[in-house]
Amino acid sequence: MGGAERELDSLEARLIDAVERLGDAGRAMLRDAAKREGLSVTQAQLLLRVTSPTAGPQSTGSFARWLEVSAPTVSDAAAALVRKGLLESVPDLADSRRSSWVPTGLGGEVAERLHGWRDPLTAGLSAGSPQDRATALRVLLGTIASLNRTGRITVARTCLTCRFLSDEHPDGRAGEWCGLLEAPLGAADLRVDCPEHESAAR
Ligand code: SF4
Incomplete structure (x- = not known):
């Protein structure tokens, strides 16, 4: 067996391929879910992150690091979500120079529906x-x-x-x-x- 075949056949290579396939499928499912709500993928990811119970209070920079995008991209996505009535900016009680984003009631409903993009993956994992x-x-x-x-x-x-x-x-x-x-x-x-x-x- 040549080096290229060994690489293709190795367990690590097959695991990487499997993770990549799941990542591609996941991104497509999230994109479809975002489209159904009239959102870009970044807007959907930001809304999901803001409404995540584990996220805690976060800055534009920490959202950007989490989403692996630039801070201006997060600011643009947040501004769009505010315009669409899904997020609102509230002053930070601990620091008057800062503000944070909180979901509106409508934003919470949209986030709930967006979470459904994971359902096919959950069903697949449940089989193990x-x-x-x-x-x-x-x-x-x-x-x-x-x-x-x-x-x-x-x-x-x-x-x-x-x-x-x-x-x-x-x-x-x-x-x-x-x-x-x-x-x-x-x-x-x-x-x-x-x-x-x-x-x-x-
Ligand atoms: S991430 Fe750290 S603090 Fe949280 S449960 Fe794990 S070990 Fe504990």
């Missing part, structure tokens, strides 16, 4: 066993952590990049433990977007 899903989560989070260390993924608020993660319980037993929540973390408990995350790289 809980153990297989937990293993897949760990492998993907490990890959995200690797890309985060090399600067290819800017924001990674995951357990595997968090300073609170320990591989030992306080009583010395083996097993992952969150020092902030003071709770064990089973393989299926690892978080992808934790509001309490603090980078282990600090």
Whole structure:
């Protein structure tokens, strides 16, 4: 078997192909869902992020890093969402020079419908066993952590990049433990977007 064939046949190459196919399909489904609501993909992503319960208060810059776009792109998308009556800008009580975006009632309804773009993926994943899903989560989070260390993924608020993660319980037993929540973390408990995350790289 030649080098090219080995590369095509390797498990890593097939996993990358599979992730790429899922990413392409996911982007197409999100684009269709956004179109049905009369939104661009960036506007839909911003509305979903603003209404995410795990996002917490965020600046234009942090939205931009999360969406991997420029700050002006986020500002333009937010302005469009405000014009469409889906977001409103409210003053930040802690700092009068700042404001933050909150969804209007209509914005919340649109976000709820937009979330449906994930349903076909959820149905596909449900076919695997809980153990297989937990293993897949760990492998993907490990890959995200690797890309985060090399600067290819800017924001990674995951357990595997968090300073609170320990591989030992306080009583010395083996097993992952969150020092902030003071709770064990089973393989299926690892978080992808934790509001309490603090980078282990600090
Ligand atoms: S704080 Fe959040 S990201 Fe960090 S280890 Fe605990 S659950 Fe995971």
